[in-house]
Amino acid sequence: xxRNSRVSAQFSVSLDGFIAGDDDGVGPxxxxxxxxxxxxxxxxxPVPFHFSEADAAYWNSLPREGAFISGRxxxxxxxxxxxxxxxxxxxxxLTHRDPPEGWPPERRDGGRVPFEFAGDxxxxxxxxxxLGAGEEIGVAGANVVQQCLKRGVxxxxxxxxxxxxLGSGIRWFGELDTGITLDDPSIIPGTRVxxxxxxxxxPAQT
Numbered sequence: 593x594x595r596n597s598r599v600s601a602q603f604s605v606s607l608d609g610f611i612a613g614d615d616d617g618v619g620p621x622x623x624x625x626x627x628x629x630x631x632x633x634x635x636x637x638p639v640p641f642h643f644s645e646a647d648a649a650y651w652n653s654l655p656r657e658g659a660f661i662s663g664r665x666x667x668x669x670x671x672x673x674x675x676x677x678x679x680x681x682x683x684x685x686l687t688h689r690d691p692p693e694g695w696p697p698e699r700r701d702g703g704r705v706p707f708e709f710a711g712d713x714x715x716x717x718x719x720x721x722x723l724g725a726g727e728e729i730g731v732a733g734a735n736v737v738q739q740c741l742k743r744g745v746x747x748x749x750x751x752x753x754x755x756x757x758l759g760s761g762i763r764w765f766g767e768l769d770t771g772i773t774l775d776d777p778s779i780i781p782g783t784r785v786x787x788x789x790x791x792x793x794x795p796a797q798t
Contacts, residue, residue: 594745595721597658599729601737602750603764604785610761611734616669621754624785636676638700644783654750657681658727659720664689666733672707675699678730682706682723684716686736713739738767744795749774751788 593599603611604621612618628644632651643651656679664687675697677683685691688711696707708723710716713736720729731740740746773793780787 593747594717594729596726597721597724597729598655598747599717599731599740599745600655600657600748600750601731601740601746602654602752603732603737604752604754605764606754606756606758606761608757608759609763609765610758611764613758613761616762619758620756620784624752624754624782627783627785634679636673636678636680638676646780647782647785647787650780650782650787655728657730658724659684659729661686661716661720661729661731661736663687663733663736665735668692672697675707677706678732680706681730682720683708684720684723685709686713686716686733687711713743717745734762734764734766738765741765741768741772741792742770746792749790749792751777751790752782753786753788754784755786 605611606621611621624647625641625643628642628647630643630645630648631640632643632648633640658681660677660681660683662683662685664685667685672695676699683706685707687709691709708719710719717729731737731746737746774790775793778789
């Protein structure tokens with residue numbers, strides 16, 4: 593819990609712990625987004641996903657972030673989501689660098705781009721808590737998630753576990769140098785994915 597806002601992290605992960613390959617490609621990690629026939633829209637996304645019934649029910653059960661914190665690497669790889677971050681949530685990019693040239697882009701809807709930039713994690717969390725107005729803060733990017741776990745501010749981890757072994761690449765938890773204890777997961781079987789939802793125990797209980 594950070595200033596009365598729950599903090600969560602979610603990503604599709606291979607069975608051997610990778611969220612992308614060595615070339616930053618995600619391969620089959622998001623194939624479950626198109627593994628069914630239940631049309632599901634995400635705010636700001638130009639086309640719908642097609643989940644299985646179980647995956648759609650899981651997806652629709654999740655809270656939508658009041659604010660979102662992204663690492664700079666993810667921001668650059670997605671080209672800032674074209675100005676449409678996940679769920680159209682106000683987004684804080686954690687970076688020591690200036691915004692890219694030409695930022696913000698022209699949005700499809702002509703609206704304001706809800707992006708800000710912060711040079712340290714505390715500033716990013718503070719700003720996200722303000723922007724989210726007490727609603728959930730989502731954090732994304734391997735390094736950002738690891739920093740938040742070390743700091744003890746992550747309340748929930750949502751692991752969309754995909755039955756594939758990538759062998760190498762970017763590990764979601766690869767740089768952790770401290771132990772983290774999780775509660776037993778909620779387990780939701782899907783199509784080409786198993787959803788695991790873990791509550792993170794406070795540091796004093798580890």
